[in-house]
Amino acid sequence: MKLSRNALYGSLLLLPAAVLLWTFTYQPILTTIINSLFSTPRGRRSAEFVGLDNYDVMINDPVFWKAMSNNAIYAVTTIPLSMALALGMALLVNSKLRGQSLVRMAFFTPTVLPMVAVANIWLFFYAPDYGLIDQFLRPFGLAGNNLLGTPDTALWALIVITVWKEAGFFMIFYLAALQQISPTLLEAARLEGASPMQILRRVTLPLLMPTTLFVSINAVIGAFRLVDHVISMTKGGPDNATTLLLFYIYQTGFSFWDTSYAAALTVVLLAILALIALFQFGYADKKVHYR
Amino acid sequence: MKKLKTLTRTGVLSGLTILAMSSTAMAQTVVDFYYPIQVGGPLATVIEGYVAQFEAANPDINVVPVYSGNYQDTTTKALTAAKSGNPPAVAVLLATDIFTLIDEDVIEPIDNLFAADDQAWVDGFMPAYLASAIVDEHLWAVPFQRSTAVLYWNKDAFKEAGLDPEKYPTTWDEMVAYGKAVTTKDEAGNAKRWGVGIPGNPGSAQWLFTALAAQNGARLMNDAGTEVYLTDPTVIEALEFWRDLSTVEGIHPPGIQEWGTTPSDFLEGRIAMIWTTTGNLTNIRTNATFDFGVAPYPGHPNSASALGGGNLYVFKDASDEQKAAALKFIKFLTSDEIQADWSIHTGYVAPRDGAWETEALKAYVAEVPAADVARKQISTSVPEFSTYENARTTKALNDAIAAALTGGKTPEQALTDAQAEIERILRPYN
Numbered sequence: 001m002k003l004s005r006n007a008l009y010g011s012l013l014l015l016p017a018a019v020l021l022w023t024f025t026y027q028p029i030l031t032t033i034i035n036s037l038f039s040t041p042r043g044r045r046s047a048e049f050v051g052l053d054n055y056d057v058m059i060n061d062p063v064f065w066k067a068m069s070n071n072a073i074y075a076v077t078t079i080p081l082s083m084a085l086a087l088g089m090a091l092l093v094n095s096k097l098r099g100q101s102l103v104r105m106a107f108f109t110p111t112v113l114p115m116v117a118v119a120n121i122w123l124f125f126y127a128p129d130y131g132l133i134d135q136f137l138r139p140f141g142l143a144g145n146n147l148l149g150t151p152d153t154a155l156w157a158l159i160v161i162t163v164w165k166e167a168g169f170f171m172i173f174y175l176a177a178l179q180q181i182s183p184t185l186l187e188a189a190r191l192e193g194a195s196p197m198q199i200l201r202r203v204t205l206p207l208l209m210p211t212t213l214f215v216s217i218n219a220v221i222g223a224f225r226l227v228d229h230v231i232s233m234t235k236g237g238p239d240n241a242t243t244l245l246l247f248y249i250y251q252t253g254f255s256f257w258d259t260s261y262a263a264a265l266t267v268v269l270l271a272i273l274a275l276i277a278l279f280q281f282g283y284a285d286k287k288v289h290y291r
Numbered sequence: 292m293k294k295l296k297t298l299t300r301t302g303v304l305s306g307l308t309i310l311a312m313s314s315t316a317m318a319q320t321v322v323d324f325y326y327p328i329q330v331g332g333p334l335a336t337v338i339e340g341y342v343a344q345f346e347a348a349n350p351d352i353n354v355v356p357v358y359s360g361n362y363q364d365t366t367t368k369a370l371t372a373a374k375s376g377n378p379p380a381v382a383v384l385l386a387t388d389i390f391t392l393i394d395e396d397v398i399e400p401i402d403n404l405f406a407a408d409d410q411a412w413v414d415g416f417m418p419a420y421l422a423s424a425i426v427d428e429h430l431w432a433v434p435f436q437r438s439t440a441v442l443y444w445n446k447d448a449f450k451e452a453g454l455d456p457e458k459y460p461t462t463w464d465e466m467v468a469y470g471k472a473v474t475t476k477d478e479a480g481n482a483k484r485w486g487v488g489i490p491g492n493p494g495s496a497q498w499l500f501t502a503l504a505a506q507n508g509a510r511l512m513n514d515a516g517t518e519v520y521l522t523d524p525t526v527i528e529a530l531e532f533w534r535d536l537s538t539v540e541g542i543h544p545p546g547i548q549e550w551g552t553t554p555s556d557f558l559e560g561r562i563a564m565i566w567t568t569t570g571n572l573t574n575i576r577t578n579a580t581f582d583f584g585v586a587p588y589p590g591h592p593n594s595a596s597a598l599g600g601g602n603l604y605v606f607k608d609a610s611d612e613q614k615a616a617a618l619k620f621i622k623f624l625t626s627d628e629i630q631a632d633w634s635i636h637t638g639y640v641a642p643r644d645g646a647w648e649t650e651a652l653k654a655y656v657a658e659v660p661a662a663d664v665a666r667k668q669i670s671t672s673v674p675e676f677s678t679y680e681n682a683r684t685t686k687a688l689n690d691a692i693a694a695a696l697t698g699g700k701t702p703e704q705a706l707t708d709a710q711a712e713i714e715r716i717l718r719p720y721n
Contacts (some may be wrong), residue, residue: 043393044394123549126543127552128547129544130556130561146547148549150697234493237693
């Protein structure tokens, strides 16, 4: 069999990307899976094959289940909230509005701030008694809230920050998509006597579906990826109320030095993300019109 | 194609130049020095100044200082480097990391490097500081930047409440009584000013709780780092006292007090007495709009505190020349003059009596008497909570403290759970 010249060129052109993908994605995944089947090497004790021991420990680890349930709450709240807010803001700044660019900039600002800086600003918003939020609640007789220092409210306090930060980022995508919509479609709808609500439901939103899919994938990844504020605000406390899966992996790997257990936790996170990605690309993709 | 050839040639040539340059530097012993910065101020410049001073006196040694973030980042970097076979020669790491570092088999006992007259130098350190560096009759580390926590009190608030502004609480009962006197509420019953604030977030809780337990005559762990005593009645009583400050006495803010906002709480006048490190002294001195004082911790009945901060460690896989050079550098960093200077720049408590005899530190103490409070407290200080698998056991203790302070569990239940979990973690070491 003779290799055609085109095939040769093609594979050579693909080679650099393939090498990078293998080195930085597939090989680490394989190594992680292998490491999760061994014990953690310590000083004079080398790693030994332990099979599924690490996974057995995980099933009986209350902190792991706490991290999972926290992460579930975190995902199902931050994703729809930040997307809905982003769409609302995009529709607002897309319409004729005075000081339009100023409002756009204001909405986008939280996104360009580094998460660590954001976390430090919000630390003082949340401070009991003299923090911005407590100052605001004081006239209503609701002062003295220690939002970050109470297990029932700490996770919600972090959810608010995430929504505030992510929404501006997603707004940019929605705004770009809105500007792409052909005015003739909107004019035609108006001539037919459609109300603004109908135009939104029947014309604008369907045309935004591809963008919505793209943003939702980003939001899901973000829900499992964003842990900077946990590290700089609560360190997973009080009593694991704000421990998210990635933070727990970081803690296990780099403060407990239990690398094999951290590898097992990483395998679980990878499996979750792979399943979500399969669903999004395999199922949701087919539901989107106007490709 | 021709271009490519030239490129390769320049590449090879520059590679050779680099090799040639490094071989001239080979005559010097290179000592990598990792250090963290945990308190405010332009400290990297200060460290680099010390390095330059040392190199001027020792031209055959080249110290490369590497700023590595906070304590945890520095430990992570040093351990990662050591595991990949390329460790720093010397690093400033938490005193409480000692068991982890021994367990990972990456550090060298300092006494293995000693010459004949070095024991005299070691004897110059205060015994309280050496206590957290000696394991199995070996000295594994040298005290460098050690801190202790103290009580800061707002004299104006005391005066306002009709208390003697110069009289700080010396016992738990006095602290509660003074706290009640200075706590004020608005018409709606919301506190405008709290009596006392003790940070209880992860990372601070175990340090302040070690002190609270010591004040009640309790010890949290043994010297070998293999056993903990959290279910001892005196330990449970200490946690009950901490929780009751808020729930029973009503003089402590509810929930978990944050370490990071505690100095601002004090400066805003929201809390009249705070427990925090001597390292915050400069910040509070600069920004306080009222008269304040610094006092040793109260006791039940006797005052006690816990030592925190970092020690200098030498890494095992460095070459013999590097270890010898590292010991030289450590002796320089812990010399009386440098320790006095470091103390003035940072608020850390110099670990040698000789440093407090220097003119520089004497003059500073005359100007800032608060600096001396910490030194006087050293003799009644105990090592911070530290065991094998330290990060994990500390987390278990901190979770228990958080659960008790936020009402999730009773102190007795929380500490019983933590004791069981820590015993499980430490089983391989017993």
